[in-house]
Amino acid sequence: MIIKVALRCVEPKLYTLIIGFYLVLLTFIYNIRLNYVMQTHLCNIFKHLIQYRMHKKATPSLLDWYHTHGRHELPWRNTEDPYHIYLSEVMLQQTQVKTVLERFYFPFLQRFPSLKTLGDAALDDVLKMWEGLGYYTRAKNLHKTATLVERLPSDIDALIALPGIGKNTAHAIAAFAFGQPVPVMEANVRRILCRIFALQTPAPKDLWDKAYDLLDTQNPFEHNQAMMDIGSGICLPKNPKCTLCPFASICTGKQTPQRYPLKQKKTVPIREEFIMVYRYNDRLSLTQRKGKFLHGLWGFESVDVPLCAAEYLGEVTHAYTHFKLVCKVYVYDELDKEQTHYFNLSEIRKLAISKVDEKILKLL
DNA sequence: AACGCGTGGCC
DNA sequence: TGGCCAAGCGT
Secondary structure, three states, X not given: OHXXXXXXXXXXXXXXXXXXXXXXXXXXXXXXXXXXXXXXXXXXXXXXXXHHHHHHHHOOOHHHHHHHHOOOOOHHHOOOOHHHHHHHHHXXXXXXXXXXXXXXXXXXXXXXXXHXXXXXXXXXXXXXXXXXXXXXXXXXXXXXXXXXXXXXXXXXXXXXXXXXXXHHHHHHHHHHOOOOOOOOOOHHHHHHHHHHOOOOOOOHHHHHHHHHHHOOOOOHHHHHHHHHHHHHHOOOOOOOOHHHOOOOOOOOOOOOHHHOOOOOOOOOOEEEEEEEEEEEOOEEEOEEOOOOOOOOOEEOEEEOOOOOOOEEEEEEEEEOOOOEEEEEEEEEOOOOOOOOOEEOHHHHHHOOEOHHHHHHHHHO
């Protein structure tokens, strides 16, 4: 352990080795009166130094790899603004780069160019910009955070204290916006670590320990970005391109990459719902969702039993991550007093609605 | 600790 | 095509 720490602090130059060899030789040849423990200790230090040099030589540095192969054009890599970096991190939670880059990042920033404009906006307007991106509590927490702080803190614990910022996002902001020597721990990094160290079902703490161990503390930005680029472009879930990987020489799991990490499959339940829509003078009844599911979005009402007199329009299905939804849609051409909100088509387009309700709308 | 939480890319 | 998966977080 002491040796590993020493190796992190001191970049072993060639002259260190030469002097080291010279000392060891002196120790043996002239039988200098060092005790046995000291001799072994010295020998071990130099053995590790040699191994470290060979390792560095065998694996081209991540820094070099990043300069040559990294995705330098990603907009959140070319800004110093912590708000921009923070926004990208939240949008990218469980969401592919392509989606965020092509459809959401720029329009959102155009509409809310600063933390202050975001905090001053109405939540419904924020949700409208988030429409189609999914996981809507992200938008709610983003807005909430914008009302809480004028600028983002750089301290990891202070970041985690903000709603919507967990351990990974806090580390990402610390590393990317404030240059702190900390690793990130998301899907790509996790998979790389599992493959390198042949881990099937690692505990989170083990992964963080490995990540800290592997981190290039001199270049945290490049190191973390490189890890994510390798994870998304080389160390793929299926058919990883190990021949292109800078970690190939030290990777212990590359023979059977599909085993690391081990994935458990879950069966998704099917949920059936009756959707009851009231239609009156080309206006439709909608309600704003209150719970955690599709939070804040507008949609058609789900009922236990549809009205007998209502007309059955057909089925709409939608696959979520944890269940499959089958909606049987009914419409009734009367005004129901209990429905407080009626909208025509152009008004509905201004509301934030989900994919299911979009499908139901199409059916109507 | 194990779930609930959306949508779309990719094969 | 259906199934897997994605820059995770809150509870």
